[in-house]
Amino acid sequence: HQTVARIAAGEVVERPASVVKELLENSIDAGSHRIDIEIKGGGAGLIKVSDDGCGILSDELPLAFARHATSKLSSFDDLSSIGTLGFRGEALGSIAAVAEVEVTTAVSGSPSGKMMSLRGGRGDIVRPIARACGTTISVSHLFREVPARLKFLKSDTTETGHIVTVVSNYSLAYPEVRFKLIVDGRDTLMTPGNGKLRDTAIEILGHHVAARMIEISAVDGSFSIAGLVSAPENSRANRTGLFLFVNRRWVRSHILSRAIEEACHGLLTVGRYPNAIINLRLPPSDTDINIHPAKTEIKFREDGKVFEFVRQAVRAALLGEAP
Ligand code: ADP
Ligand code: MG
Incomplete structure (x- = not known):
């Protein structure tokens, strides 16, 4: 079962930059104004995306990681008029199949947030935590259990380059969102988030x-x-x-x-x-x-x-x- 899940995951998660892309799309879909991205070791060590979006309801947290679970598409007809970046419900489940994942999330108006961690696609511990409205997803040890994929990754510099490309593209597509990227502890990119394309382009x-x-x-x-x-x-x-x-x-x-x-x-x-x-x-x-x-x-x-x-x-x- 795990093998099948890992093969299927390969369709979505080709390299660290694909994880960043999926997490950014989710944060944008959640209506975030600020998205912080932190990576280590070309993303294979750590990818952490924090947003101030709508958060995930506690009841829906385990479901978010089920394969083909999406809260965004109500019928197949919706495909022609998709208003969100995500619609397949495959990303989180696929990422969790090939990495360790920790999520903290809180919805507005709720007295506390929730934390959940997953290993090998299996979730444990959903426990209350304190945090502001939004979601943080940390992905660590990507492909550690999938040596064939790990071998295929290029140098940290190359993988980081792919991640910078992803963040740059989403920054330019959403100038109203303030993106910040930290690479191995160094501030690498920060957009103004003022809605002006030229100001964002100056940063990129x-x-x-x-x-x-x-x-x-x-x-x-x-x-x-x-x-x-x-x-x-x-x-x-x-x-x-x-x-x-x-x-x-x-x-x-x-x-x-x-x-x-x-x-x-x-x-x-x-x-x-x-x-x-x-x-x-x-x-x-x-x-x-x-x-x-x-x-x-x-x-x-x-x-x-x-x-x-x-x-x-x-x-x-x-x-x-x-x-
Ligand atoms: P999709 O984006 O195609 O719906 P995903 O696997 O990427 O599928 O995400 C599954 C679900 O988890 C989403 O439909 C959404 O309800 C929830 N979700 C994921 N990330 C976030 C986030 N950053 N903020 C709020 N909800 C999220
Ligand atoms: Mg998605």
Whole structure:
């Protein structure tokens, strides 16, 4: 039974950064304003995410770790109109199958919080504790019981890099949330949480790039786009400067990446790439949110229409044309 659970968990939890992604999504779904992330040893040692969100009701605490337990989706039809990042109810259960997990949580108005710890996917001890409204989840010894996975992990520096990427992306997607990342005891990143994309971008991309980024803004029927693209002189030598969100969900998309690169055609030196933060909104029915947790590449119903919309909006911004 444990083996099956661990294999299934591998679908969701590929590396420490996947744990961080799932925990951040849960904290965001919980309506948090402040999310603190602490990691040690590239995340394999410790990942701790604390939020000031709605908390988990005591009765629901053991259930939250059951596989396919979600409080967010009431029927399959909801899939087309999902308003939360999570909906599969797989993450916490999968994480608990391959790590030691400790949760403390409190809901507002409750006189005390609860603490629960899990080992090998099995929960013990639910006991009262004192804490403010919100949830803290600590994940330690990730993959200790799964040597094949542990062997596959790269250096602490590389794994930390993946985690920084995850936190950076969610910071840019949710500028109204204040994110703080501590790596091996060092303050590594802290966003202002003031709702301003540029101020958040200054923290993530640096003042020299973000202060000069150009605003992107366009609407066409049910499609809209907002974001920032770097001034041509702030191009970069690799393709890692794109932060792509569709309906506030972090996505990978060749269509979007190509549309942005096309928009820069002739404006950047050959072999240079833009920095861009793109928030695309379109009817959920025009997208395919993958049921499979590991696949992050988004599909659009009309690729060509999305490509042209994004290309034109970014091009207009770069050429200084009014939206
Ligand atoms: P999903 O996010 O797909 O619902 P998860 O396994 O990630 O599934 O989480 C299971 C449930 O645990 C969630 O539906 C939610 O009710 C609860 N939960 C998890 N993390 C938090 C959190 N930080 N704050 C409040 N509730 C949480
Ligand atoms: Mg979730």
